[in-house]
Amino acid sequence: METRELRYFVAVAEELHFGRAAQRLGIAQPPLSRAIQQLERRLGVALLERTSRAVALTDAGAVLLREGRAALDAVDAAGRRTRRAAHAATGGPDLVLVTKAGTAGELLSKLLDAYAAEAGAVTVDVLLCGPGEQEKLLRDGRADVALLHRPFDSTAGLDTEELRTEGQVALLPAGHPLTARAHLRLADVTALPGLPMPYVLAPDGTYVDGSGPPFRSHEQLYQLIALGRASAVLPEECRAHLPRDVAAVPVLDAPTVTTVIAWPPQSRSRALAGLVRAATRL
């Protein structure tokens, strides 16, 4: 199977529409139809159910979509890491570390300082991204190592070392009655009248959209809370950056957050090993 065929199939499987997929790929529709037919013939498997009005994935097609995305990521990763290995010799970064914007600030700077002080330390670039993007960046080679937060981020398929565990705190407007309490329970802060959460913690530890107003950054969230328009539950670490008009109260029964350093298992470079070692020594 060629990566071209995989890319074509993934595009069609995502769009479920040959015309749009062809447009996205920058080719005409007929060659795309033929390429998919050829792929099906070569695999001996029907991947798509087409009527002349709609396209749907077969079970096998769903498998190829999932596995094909992973394979394309792996191919991309091979190219990116190779290029970076070469450019590292001419001033590029040797390692790219990615973390969610607005998290692990203290821990990260301590880690970078500790690593930079080591013998043989190499250039480390830091990349900030939105939630859920880190794993993608690791898998497709744009990053080499990440700071993740269990159980929010998935660490499936990654090697990890635990760095720190912390509880979570509820963020409320300063002066709210509950801020007088020494600690809270989840039941106290979910569904506070007038203070909806922009997101809620699902039972499996991931965030899902809640009823509160949307926000784009931590600053926005803090401002919404200070204005008495929202509340939130976040790891303790956020207390370091809170404005004065937002109060934090520990939530005893919120799941514990573990910060881990994670990397793709097959890319065990010397530089990466050094960084991981520095991290575990913190």
Add this chain to the structure above:
Amino acid sequence: METRELRYFVAVAEELHFGRAAQRLGIAQPPLSRAIQQLERRLGVALLERTSRAVALTDAGAVLLREGRAALDAVDAAGRRTRRAAHAATGGPDLVLVTKAGTAGELLSKLLDAYAAEAGAVTVDVLLCGPGEQEKLLRDGRADVALLHRPFDSTAGLDTEELRTEGQVALLPAGHPLTARAHLRLADVTALPGLPMPYVLAPDGTYVDGSGPPFRSHEQLYQLIALGRASAVLPEECRAHLPRDVAAVPVLDAPTVTTVIAWPPQSRSRALAGLVRAATRL
């Protein structure tokens, strides 16, 4: 990057010889030279140092060899799993479980029985292979799930659940003086005069070749031990199959062996989840 180019590069990088690589790939040498040049041009990276007498990998080339193998495995896996997903509907196996030949017999049959008794159980094929091959089979899609033994097998990049832990025993000819002891230490059995080990446990838990005679199967190994030509250290579980003329004595300070069930993180099918659940309930 196309998989064809990756396959070509991996062949050359492994052979370090364009002629042999071309032969292995079933093409002539000139197109291979050109394909590699084109790959280097497209990546903008020198992958190979060629003199007219020898070929060597550059640092970037070594990265591409490692990452490229993983990417090719992922592409193969996508094709194999897709084909299997389709053939499962027409009588093929839904899941392929792989384990090292000669290990986990008792545990495996209990697992298969327990799973088969579940509602919604699907066909499970069992594949036996040599040491170190299981991870490869999982990564390239020939198998879906494996029984591995830590610390001998690497579980990097796999999701795992622990099933059982056990100590290790020294295998000696029946009647050997040490068989009178209730337990031993590693120091007692390494370098026994006249009883060399065909392999030795390296400090990191992997096997490396030792000074003893080579063997191809557990039966051969047992026979060598019975004849007084070798000794070995194996997980306790092997006691179930030992012939009468081989004695087993626990080795207190040998590393504990953990049997785990492992699967590639992105292939979380319903059938696989059921099998894993059955395994953890054992």
Add this chain to the structure above:
DNA sequence: CCGGATCGATACCCGAGAGGTATCGCTGCC
């Protein structure tokens, strides 16, 4: 119930590029 719109498949053509053969240029060795 019919005509147009939509969408995937087919027919046909063209050019890029993958692969083959012949040969060159360099290097180490007897």
Add this chain to the structure above:
DNA sequence: GGCAGCGATACCTCTCGGGTATCGATCCGG
């Protein structure tokens, strides 16, 4: 210095990927 081994180059062929035009089926509005 001649020769053998090896990778690179020159040049040819032909497959196949991609484009345009069009068909056939289906849905929908009037």
